[in-house]
Amino acid sequence: MTEMNQPAQSVARLTRALVQPAQIMAAVTEFGGPKANEESQPSTRPNSSGGASNTSTKRQFRSESIGRVVSVDTSRARSNLEVVSLCAEKLGFVEYPEGRRDGRPCDIYWHNIIYSDMKDVVFHPGSRVNKFPGMNELAKKIPLTRAISSMQRLFPDQYDFYPRSWFIPAQLDKFNADYKSIMTVKAERGDDEPTWFIVKPDEGAQGTGIYLIHSPDQLQKLNHAQLIQEYIAEPFLLSDNLKFDFRVYGVIKSLNPLSIHVAREGMARFCTETYRRPSLSNQDQVFVHLTNYSLNKSHGGYIHSNTLEEQLKGSKRLLSTVFHQMEGHGIRTKRIWHNIKLIVVKTVLAMVPEMMLNYEHHFAHVPQGPQCFQILGFDILLTKDLRPILLEVNASPSLTIGHTLPPTVLENQVAKLDSDSQSISTSSAPDLSTEPEKVHSVVDEVIKVPLVRDAMLLVMGQLDSAYNGLSTRTGSESALNRLASGKSLDDSMGPLTKKKAHLREVFPARYGQNCWQLLFLDKAVYLYMQFVNTKKTILISSNGFRTFVRKCNLFDVISPADLDKKFVSVEQNFLGGRNIDDGIPFHGFLDMLFFIAQRKYPDSNDLIEAVQSLMKYCQTMLRHFGVRSARLRREEVLETHGDENQVPEIYLLPCRVAGGKWRMSAGTQRQKVGNSSTKQRSRSAKSSALVKKHFGTNGVTLPKIT
Secondary structure (H helix, E strand, O other), X not given: OOOXXXXXXXXXXXXXHOOOOHHHHHHHXXXXXXXXXXXXXXXXXXXXXXXXXXXXXXXXXXXXXXXXXXXXXXXEOHHHHHHXXXXXXXXXXXXXXXXXXXXXXXOEEEEOOOOOOHHHHXXXXXXXEOOOOOHHHHOOHHHHHHHHHHHHHHOOOOOOOOOOEEEEOOOHHHHHHHHHHHHHHHHHOOOOOOOOEEEEEOOOOOOOOOEEEOOHHXXXXXXXXXXXXXXXXXXXXXXXXXXXXXXXXXEEEEEOOEEEEEEOOOEEEEOOOOOOOOOOOOOOOHHXXXXXXXXXXXXXXXXXXXXXXXXXXXXXEEHHHHHHHHHOOOOOHHHHHHHHHHHHHHHXXXXXXXXXXXXXXXXXOOOOOOEEOEEEEEEEEEEXXXXXXXXXXXXXXXXXXXXXXXXXXXXXXXXXXXXXXXXOOHHHOOOOOOOOOEEEOHHHHHHHHHHHHHHHHHHOOOHHHHHOOOEEEOOOOOHHHHHHOXXXXXXXXXXXXXXXXXXXXXXXXXXXXXXXXHOOOHHHHHHHHOOOOOOOOOOEOHHHHHHHHHHOOOOOOOOHHHHHHHHHHHHHHHHOOOOOOOOEOXXXXXXXXXXXXXXXXOOOOOHHHHHHHHHHHHHHHHXXXXXXXXXXXXXXXXXXXXOOXXXXXXXXXXXXXXXXXXXXXXXXXOOOOXXXXXXXXXXXXXXXXXXXXXXXXXXXXXXXXX
């Protein structure tokens, strides 16, 4: 064997090692992935007539609401195609990779990004599409910060999980002033350590353009939209002393009704160099401070995991693996996971108002638009005292289950395999001079296959029925423990128990009582939409706001001159000095609303009380102009055999429900909207009582339906 051939042979062994053996597939099954004994079959593809050219032999889930096999359009899935096709095949869904040629709508449309013509492609009210219009913009760093900042002003104790933030150029002066205040306080305490900040471009992704500063003088590109945040200088570290964060996956099932789910399994992403507190000597070392996979995979120290055993020390691990490792050090992770799920719920609730506006704007041309749903990625960092902090939200988290190994990682894997004494055949060795082939990631597959599969079942109303009758063996040892100890997955297994879905609802079912009062700003959205032509824009103009003040009889609180001055100030804050006359966005409207509320109700205990009083007043005044609360949310309760554990369903855009009726689902019947019969009034009273019983009012008056 020549010296030249040895690396190539090792690469061949590495490539073969990445083909998942039965043991790995069994572990994937336990975590909710594909079954080990199911052989891969080609996806169902349409023939020239638009029908299916072959039929999957997998279990087919016939939708109880539509009475037929589910169809999935993957013509725009792009980078998501592999995992979506795999899940559709295993579920027995009929896939249309080039779209339907018979002109009929599909049940599910899967897009890799939010396309501008989505409303022209997906318009049938019975269809589901995996993107909310405008979500890419809402999840950007600055818009997300604005949404959370509005909630922080109303509920400061509930939104303390987000770092203190500023956005430039609009808040450059504020950042300079706040920086001086911070340094003055530190000087008074005798603390001469620099305070570090992390700067992120608003349009940035995958860690590009991020840098650390300890002084405003170090800011770059002051005219570019950037987010400045206090840097978490003391993160929690495991024994390897590598900084890491969690990628937690949430699924917004719909707005009608509002339903938020969290995936049971997530990902931990590790840096590739030992962590050290930021200093002048290491502030530019991205492999120390940034956990982004896209950055760290190019580092020579990146550890790729070929098996679930290897991911125990890999640069990309299962969230459950890290929790297990933390528990090995005596840390109770149950409370951490509880707090993380609350962060997901609270963050989505902060985004809901603009989601409503974008939906109304995007589908303004149709009476009832499709059901939108979306998978979101929440990046969470643990502080030294185990407090979870939200770093950012990814509107289009990667759903790929494979990747190309960078040369540096490949060389490390080759060196590792070269130390193995096993011999290999040179006939299958690839040429190192060629680009490495794309290989599967066992960690990604364990996480993303069940995530996508359950998301499809969820939106089709089949999640619970799909898991009925499915079982898994459990015991005192987890799959990771058994793999780490070299045991078979069948060893030490306990009795069969019901298998759990990968997705679990966290709002309203799980954390409704904790977070019900936070679903508050939808009432401000209903006011806002009265003075914005949502068919053309989602911005409110100065004339639109003047009309709002006039119709609500608020000129005794703020004069026209003061109103114009305040509007310009808010416009400058949101637009950064750009000369744009189109108006201000929803959170600019909230700034104005907060300002007026504090003036009109100066004796209120807090801002939330003042705003609540103002909105109630405005709703009363607008009724004189014929403005009714037709868009106001409705809380309804499913009629089941008993009241125990009944969870109210919250419809944020009830006018979008086709024909004024709720959809039918197996074993339940939803109440109709607009029925004025005595029986219906009795049901509504019962529903209202159950809403209050389940959630309580938490000091916030629920909107009255008229």
